[in-house]
Amino acid sequence: LNTVQLLPVFDNASVEEAKERQRGPVKADLRALPSDSPQQQRLIALTVANSPYNWGYDPWHYQAVEGSYCSSLASAEGSGRVHEFRAMIGALHALGLRVVLDQVFNHTASYGQNTKSVLDRIVPGYYHRLSPLGFTEQSTCCPNVATEHAMAQKLMVDSVLLWAREYKVDGFRFDLMGHHSRDNMLAVRAALDALTPEHDGVDGRAVTMYGEGWNFGEVADDARFVQARQGNLAGTGIGTFNDRLRDAVRGGGPFDHDPRAQGFGTGLFTASNEAAVNGDGYHQRDRLLRDTDLIQLGLTGNLRDYWLPSNARRLFVRGDELEYNGGPAGYAAEPDEVINYVDAHDNETLFDALTLKLPIETPMADRVRMNTLCLALATLGQGPVMWHAGTDILRSKSLDRNSYNSGDWFNFLDWTMTDNGFGAGLPPEDDNGPKWDFFRPFLAELALKPTPDDLAEAHAQALDLLRLRASTRLFRLASGHAVRTKVTFPVSDTAHQVPGVIVMRIDDRLGDPAQDEWANLIAVFNATPLPVRLPVPGLDGRHLLHPVQANGHDSVVKGTRVQGEWVRVPARTFAVLVRPW
Structure with missing residues (x-):
């Protein structure tokens, strides 16, 4: 873990900066209400106009620091906010953390002659993207900025x-x-690359760039220009978020009517929640095979030219021949062009997704294990990985799928690991109302709220996962060529493929060595509720459980056994086996 990504910190138009004018419901009143009550969100809605917090996606002044994060209104005046923000960056750097800022150039908070409009009041009709009829496009959510203009x-x-x-x-x-x-992003990249330590105090070539490469709205399918979207940035070093792996692990998608659609990491076929949205057993098995393919491709860095033994297609296919939502699943040329993740600030947290999708009778200890396994499917793959803040401590937003304006009640994050936030009431009706009937039985079930001991267990398991990724360069290969050479899935599309299980081998004896400790490693991900025993080509008696796991916190994974070329892995467990040179 070496980087902190901050939500927008530029000056936004919607958060009240003056503490004395901020309004919010009394927390004691909210705590007194039932865990499935609609009253919490109603009380929050009454004070949203003067709320002390939202995510900040209402750009007002792109080059000024937001004042509501300052220690006081006085310190937010003039250069005070600059000083405090610089001090924060310096403190994070002192902890060994890099800092990434969220930039929102795709829209502004307002347009026309409104009081919080800036660009349209400078040059009316120029800075915002217009429809053929002359109206301001708002497909992003708000007035779209025409960044194709010089x-x-x-x-x-x-x-x-x-x-x-x-x-x-x-x-x-x-x-x-x-x-x-794409030209916008290349212009930004070129300008950053020109910064030097001698002249600018920073090496711009070391500055990271990535973003949401989604394809929608009036610009979709390169309608107005070649977009900076998934599939158009290969070779640029600019990353995009991998929704393929995300959806395959979690199940369904962010806009499903029924949020109980299961995936590889949430019990599809192997632990059905009996929701009609998942279909019958045949349909579930077919979907699980497709999800398995997408995850395996994600573990390679979503490379477009990686040849994968497809479980669903029953033949070897290139990454860009796998299908995802009507388009190619693989699109990256290099593993650093994809950000793997299973939850983010958008949509339900990982814990909330597991709550909705796992069978409701699943014990909390197993929910903790599945939380860690889902994280492992992103973390032990090639390329950069993002964790949502609090995902290691089972963070919940009480099932809120869009907590942008839900205040710090639903965006609650308890670093003391006492309360994960579940059961804070029905989430705000504006974005979640149609799903309230799904949510009520879950929020009313007190057994679904984890205890402090559960949070501590999840945190300890997550720390071992981070140690695993950091322990070897084999999880962080530097090029697509190295990935294609070293990474294989030896059980995929064979008679020994078990639904709900992925076996990945990374062999450093192939090609140029990436490190000098392990000749190869084999990672087995068992998402099923039963132990699994299967043969793995290349496995032998010299393979041992990775020292991080053998000496780590989780006692269950220590039950992994190797017998010749056979391995036995406990239920809902991932195990990494290593062979010395």
Whole structure:
């Protein structure tokens, strides 16, 4: 864990900066209400206009620091907010952490002659993208910025350079990056690359760039320009988030009517929740095979030219021949062009997704194990990985799928590991109302709220997972060529493939060695509720459980056994076996 990605910290138009004018419901009143009550969100809605917190996606001044995060209104005046923000960046750097800022150049909070409109009041009709009828496009959520126009691109470039030069941040995450052009992003990349330690105090080539490469709206399918979207950025070093692996692990998608659709990591076929949305056993097995393929491809860094033995297709296919939502699943040229993740600030947290999708009778100890296994499916793959803050301590937003404006009641994050936030009431009706009937029985079930001991267990398991990834370069191969050479799935599409199980082998004896400790490693992910025993080609008596797991916190994984080329892995467990040179 070496980087912190912050939600927007530029000056936004919707959060009240003056503490004395901020309004919020009395927390004691909210705590007194039932865990499945609609009253909490109603009380929050009454104070949203003067709320002390939201995510900050209402851009007002792109090059100024947001004042509501300052220690006081006085300190937010003038240079005070600059000083405090720089001090925070310096403190994070002192902890050994890089800092990435969220940039939201795709829209503004307002337009026209409104009081919080800036760009349209400078040059009316220029900075915002217009429809053929002359209306301002709002497919992002709000007035879209026409960054394909020269001066709008200049605003992007100048703003990014300011944050890099003056605040020494280490990277940028671009919100709805698919609404920008590929040329926009290459211009930003070129400007950053020109920064030098001697002249600017920062090596711009070391500054990270990635974003949301989603494809929708009036710009979809390159309608107005070549977008900075998934599939268009291969070879640029600019990353995009991997929704393929995310959806295959969790099940379903972020816009499902019924949130109980299961995936590889939430019991599809192997522990059915009996929801009609999952279909019959035949349908579930077919979906599980497709999800397995998508996860295996994600473990390679979602490479477009990786040849994968497909369980669903029953033949070897290239990554870009696998299908995802009507398009190619694989699209990256190098593993650093994809960010693997299983939850983020958008949509339900991983814990909440597991709550909705696992059979309701699943014991909490097993929910903790599945939380860690889902994280492992992203973390032990090639390329960068993102964890949502609090995912290691079972963070819940009480099933809220969009907590942008839900205040700090539903966005609650308890670093004391006492309360994970589940059962804070029905989430806000605006975004969640149609799903309240699904949510009520879960929120009313007190056994679904983890105890402090459960949070501590999840945290300890997650720390061992981080230690595993950091222990060897084999989980962080530097190029697509190395991945194609060393990474295989030896059981996939064979008679020994078990539904709900993935076996990955990384063999450092092939190609140039990446490290000098292990000749190869074999990772087995068993997402099923039963122990699994299967043969793995290349496994032998010299393979041992990785020292991090053999000496780690989790006692269950220590029950992994190797007998010749056969391995036995406990239920709902991932095990990494290593062979010395």
